[in-house]
Amino acid sequence: MQSVEELLARSVWARELKPEQTERIRAELVEREFPAGATVCRKGERADVWIGVVDGLVKLHCINASGKSITFAGISSGSWFGEGSVLKGESRKYDIMALRDSRIAFMPVATFRWLLDTSLPFNRFLLTQLNERLGYFMGMIEHERLLDPDARVARALASLFNPYLNPAAGDRVRISQEELGYLAGASRQRVNQALRVLEQAALVRVDYGLITVLDIAGLRKFGA
Numbered sequence: 001m002q003s004v005e006e007l008l009a010r011s012v013w014a015r016e017l018k019p020e021q022t023e024r025i026r027a028e029l030v031e032r033e034f035p036a037g038a039t040v041c042r043k044g045e046r047a048d049v050w051i052g053v054v055d056g057l058v059k060l061h062c063i064n065a066s067g068k069s070i071t072f073a074g075i076s077s078g079s080w081f082g083e084g085s086v087l088k089g090e091s092r093k094y095d096i097m098a099l100r101d102s103r104i105a106f107m108p109v110a111t112f113r114w115l116l117d118t119s120l121p122f123n124r125f126l127l128t129q130l131n132e133r134l135g136y137f138m139g140m141i142e143h144e145r146l147l148d149p150d151a152r153v154a155r156a157l158a159s160l161f162n163p164y165l166n167p168a169a170g171d172r173v174r175i176s177q178e179e180l181g182y183l184a185g186a187s188r189q190r191v192n193q194a195l196r197v198l199e200q201a202a203l204v205r206v207d208y209g210l211i212t213v214l215d216i217a218g219l220r221k222f223g224a
Contacts (some may be wrong), residue, residue, distance in 0.1 A: 008025065013122045032103070034102050036099060036100045039097055041092055051080065132162060180211075
């Protein structure tokens with residue numbers, strides 16, 4: 001299992017902090033464990049923490065009154081998210097649910113704003129992160145409206161390998177077909193079919209609970 005120390009070591013913004021800044025961050029981060037299916041944060045709650053995934057996988061999603069659900073993103077180990085709501089001082093616009101047993105780090109808003117005031121690398125990181133997030137959501141709208149299920153699965157999988165949004169991904173990810181289905185808006189059975197298509201195209205290799213990406217560029221362009 002990953003640790004908070006490893007999370008900070010993988011975080012680009014944390015590597016460039018001064019020793020006294022790092023010491024304060026370590027002292028003020030709060031870590032909690034969540035079992036699979038548990039709610040990490042609820043839509044409508046005050047966004048008073050910035051969130052990092054120490055170990056595990058969470059999804060950002062919304063459910064309407066009729067029970068229809070939409071998933072916005074999957075966030076894996078080594079990633080930070082939720083900075084938009086914290087910067088604007090607003091309530092969260094989505095629920096956050098653990099897709100598997102996960103350990104989550106919470107940075108208090110006061111610490112987050114202190115970093116904004118004292119760390120130029122942190123500000124640069126946030127600009128890049130927000131730009132990458134905007135590009136991701138624009139692409140998600142395009143994929144949902146224009147792509148078939150095979151291509152949606154390909155793009156959902158590729159999103160887990162964004163070096164800015166999911167910096168610890170490497171070339172493989174431990175994810176079940178059901179979990180990938182949540183991210184792609186497809187059933188587990190349909191994801192299974194799509195993965196066979198992607199495997200035949202030599203874009204991925206599929207093992208039990210593990211997907212290895214062989215051609216990330218091809219995965220990102222699949223179905224275009």
